[in-house]
Amino acid sequence: QKEVEQDPGPLSVPEGAIVSLNCTYSNSAFQYFMWYRQYSRKGPELLMYTYSSGNKEDGRFTAQVDKSSKYISLFIRDSQPSDSATYLCAMSATGGYNKLIFGAGTRLAVHP
Amino acid sequence: EAGVAQSPRYKIIEKRQSVAFWCNPISGHATLYWYQQILGQGPKLLIQFQNNGVVDDSQLPKDRFSAERLKGVDSTLKIQPAKLEDSAVYLCASSKALYRAENTEAFFGQGTRLTVV
Numbered sequence: 526q527k528e529v530e531q532d533p534g535p536l537s538v539p540e541g542a543i544v545s546l547n548c549t550y551s552n553s554a555f556q557y558f559m560w561y562r563q564y565s566r567k568g569p570e571l572l573m574y575t576y577s578s579g580n581k582e583d584g585r586f587t588a589q590v591d592k593s594s595k596y597i598s599l600f601i602r603d604s605q606p607s608d609s610a611t612y613l614c615a616m617s618a619t620g621g622y623n624k625l626i627f628g629a630g631t632r633l634a635v636h637p
Numbered sequence: 638e639a640g641v642a643q644s645p646r647y648k649i650i651e652k653r654q655s656v657a658f659w660c661n662p663i664s665g666h667a668t669l670y671w672y673q674q675i676l677g678q679g680p681k682l683l684i685q686f687q688n689n690g691v692v693d694d695s696q697l698p699k700d701r702f703s704a705e706r707l708k709g710v711d712s713t714l715k716i717q718p719a720k721l722e723d724s725a726v727y728l729c730a731s732s733k734a735l736y737r738a739e740n741t742e743a744f745f746g747q748g749t750r751l752t753v754v
Contacts, residue, residue, distance in 0.1 A: 531679070559742070561745075566747075566750075567747055567748075568641070568728055568730075568747045568748050569680070569728070569745045570745065571742050571743070571744070574742060613679055613680070624693055625670070625682065625743055627672075627679035629677075629678055629679045630678070630679045
């Protein structure tokens with residue numbers, strides 16, 4: 526079993542839709558949860574960062590962490606064609622070397 | 638603030654040849670990572686440095702891969718000899734330091750796309 530599981534998609538939605546992206550994990554030591562966005566032929570860029578449980582909102586993006594279920598989500602409201610990219614979840618544990626473990630990434634296409 | 642610089646952007650080599658990638662992290666970042674990203678997959682950590690010391694290389698194929706970080710700044714990743722399955726994007730990333738929650742964010746370079754034929 527992988528430490529981080531993420532459905533690779535692809536996910537295709539119309540412009541304006543609400544998008545829900547999810548990851549599950551098995552390591553209860555994970556405390557830091559991140560979402561990275563990766564455009565084609567580019568490196569990943571940090572989108573959202575959450576420590577421990579709870580919600581975090583930034584513009585059209587909301588990140589949720591449910592540690593009891595070992596489940597994290599990223600919601601994108603009013604999705605735009607420019608949101609078309611691969612979304613990677615990443616996690617790391619406390620007390621260690623900040624080793625980032627990534628999910629497989631979900632490809633998202635937002636069509637006009 | 639300048640980002641993480643990597644070179645070359647693309648490389649095509651024949652199997653059994655050797656290749657080297659270079660990374661210049663963000664100034665002042667103590668932690669440097671090399672990730673391998675195979676098409677359609679998430680990045681897999683190969684090696685992690687804190688300054689010029691290795692803190693994790695558990696997934697580095699040490700019979701063919703090597704990496705160094707001279708003076709705790711630039712880093713090179715080498716493959717010798719290359720295999721077909723090494724075809725991937727090699728990503729370098731850096732972050733400020735270990736053991737600090739606010740320093741966990743890793744910044745990535747654009748990567749080097751390696752094709753082994």
